[in-house]
Amino acid sequence: MHEFGHTLGLQHGGGDGVNDKPNYLGVMNYTFQPCSVTVAPSVLPGGCDYSRINLPKLEEVLPPGLDECVGLGAVLKLGGVDWDNAGGITGATCGPPTDNVSANVNGDFTDTNGNDQRDPGEPSVLGTLTGYDDWSNLFYDFRSIEDYQTAGTPVAHEPDPGSIKHAQQQFADQVRPELTVTATAPAEVAPGASFDFVGKVTNTGRGPSLTTTMENSIGILPATGSVSRAVTVDVPCATADGTVLTRKFTAKGKDMLGTEVSGSASAGTTVRAPSSPSAKRPRRRSTPVSRSPTGSRTRTRAAVPPTTS
Secondary structure, X not given: OHHHHHHOOOEOOEOOXXXXXXXXXXXOOHHHOOOOEOOEOOOEOOEOOOOOXXXXXXXXXXXXXXXXXXXXXXXHOOOOOOOOOOOOOOOOOOOOOOOOEOOOOOOOEOOOOOOOOOOXXXXXXXXXXXXXXXXXXXXXXXXXXXXXXXXXXXXXXXXXXXXXXXXXXXXXXXXXXXXXXXXXXXXXXXOOOEEEEEEEEEEOOOOOEEEEEEOEEEEEEOOOOEEEEEEEEEOOOOOOOOOEEEEEEEEEEEOOOOOEEEEEEEEEEEEOOOOOOOOOOOOOEOOOOEOOOOOOOOOOOOOOOOOOO
């Protein structure tokens, strides 16, 4: 499909030859050539596809620079991207507004020695990366293309498996989500009480987590976004004193290339049954009558605690 795209007039950047652009989601991009175009619900079907949307420009140079809150554009509904890997999301459209950033988001560099790999000392090439709508620009009269006879023939600079792997790893690092989960519960509860285990998942990574779940579906969890889920537990009245109840929360999602990510955390609470005061009285002596002490013993009914996982 990639090579046939060349026959239809498409280049590695759609309308230009700039490769590995994060804002160009189609198989002509080496990053997505193995039919790994991102799925964006109700927007992009993903998989084997030419680019369907002309996404906003990515300005690598300040000014104007990259607005990380814009990410890849509002139309995809994927949230922001930490382009410069500085932690957090900054940009002119953030609330409150902050500074845009500069970053080399497609890994372009000056290949001084022409060996097709970046060596120490070879500088980054920064510029403006444009999106492209492939489907609206397919050139069906391909027989009139100047290089028609060879347009679909792989050339020396077509990707080998190593080049594709490198492109995908670079993109995966740039938009990597990270699901950080915390879990909380009361320190102690009484038999017969109801309480909540609360799990919270936060995307502390650089890009969106897709098809995210924790207890139930979350969907897209953008970078810096968080969602909480509560599980209510009813403690049986017969639960033994000292029983520890635990709950584990596991969040799962996928990055923009379909690689799975996950995170988990557990919380526990201890059942404390009210103790019965002893009826035992201290011995007292009087004249001429003496009394023997009396007492009582209270037993706690042991029961198998509820299993919560």
